[in-house]
């Protein structure tokens with residue numbers, strides 16, 4: 001397969017160019033101190049919640065496993081601090097309802113060095129040992145998806161992987177945590193890539209980085225050269241949203257389309273985020289688990305924006321205090337976890353930073369006013385949503401069907417299932433129609449209908 005598209009300056013079809021607002025891109029990562037308590041939800045990943053293996057009152061060490069995986073699509077969690085288990089109880093999380101969580105009170109003078117774990121000889125590890133080590137480290141997709149990484153790296157028996165694609169696009173406005181990771185942790189990133197190539201059997205890897213991050217491209221290329229890896233490449237792709245999605249980046253790099261309903265593995269590829277790869281490169285040699293992550297704290301409402309190394313479980317309220325965002329955030333501001341295009345609004349300030357939280361963005365009411373005050377108008381059939389949709393859908397028609405609650409029609413004839421909720425259509429719509437929000441509702445209704453549908457009768461022989 002040739003790497004043609006980006007060499008010609010081409011990318012995927014359609015998409016948008018929102019203002020970047022990446023004001024924190026040149027600021028080094030800083031470390032956040034301990035909050036008074038850290039909240040480790042048992043469900044902070046896609047799949048089954050983990051099972052707690054500590055009791056209330058127990059002393060724990062930073063990095064010590066506090067919850068074990070419950071099945072293949074589940075991951076363990078590790079204590080983010082040396083301290084005492086204060087409670088195991090229901091707490092609010094960004095993923096939805098209150099969730100069983102382990103609450104840890106850190107010892108104020110405790111170090112943020114990981115004290116748990118035994119160093120390994122990574123050169124001697126077999127593919128299965130690497131997968132097991134990734135699982136034991138509690139790793140999930142740090143780009144926001146929070147899908148268990150060991151499951152993503154496990155190649156199905158009938159498939160063969162030749163290429164590892166590493167997503168360094170970070171196409172969402174404001175977010176710069178991946179950018180800083182590529183600049184500051186490029187050696188760990190390249191080590192993680194080499195380990196993941198061995199785990200999947202891939203013979204080459206390519207890191208796709210948007211061309212608004214030339215220092216990241218240079219840093220990763222230098223780390224690849226320093227490691228002497230001839231089959232690993234770092235390439236700049238033209239900046240465009242939503243290039244960080246699997247389908248779009250693979251199209252930008254290789255000019256091939258992942259068939260509808262299939263995963264990159266159907267084309268012999270596996271894709272991961274740069275933050276996840278850097279975590280593998282850091283944690284596996286030390287035999288440690290994931291206890292912290294880099295989070296972008298930014299937005300017009302933040303006095304000291306930047307990328308912070310945050311102990312997992314740190315409450316958003318503490319993060320906001322430290323970065324100088326207003327304390328009365330729920331009334332004065334809108335908080336978004338992740339990027340502004342695909343992130344999630346949160347109201348509860350005691351929501352903790354979990355493995356999938358890449359950003360905490362704060363928008364003041366005055367920043368939102370222009371958008372909030374705009375009324376929704378009827379569709380004027382301008383076609384801008386169609387011209388922006390990277391999946392080639394017709395958001396205008398989907399929106400009209402959604403308004404009439406014709407959800408089955410949306411799924412059956414307008415390919416609603418192909419929509420990955422990037423928000424491009426909503427962003428460009430001059431009538432301010434909340435298209436992506438309507439599509440989320442429609443998908444949820446269809447999921448619930450499918451779940452409650454009676455099972456088809458078993459086939460009988462005549």
Ligand code: SF4
Nearest residue numbers: 389419421422423425
């Ligand atoms: S949200 Fe869905 S319909 Fe809208 S542009 Fe993105 S993929 Fe297309």
Ligand code: SF4
Nearest residue numbers: 379380382383385429
């Ligand atoms: S962008 Fe908005 S107004 Fe224009 S066709 Fe799409 S839904 Fe209609």
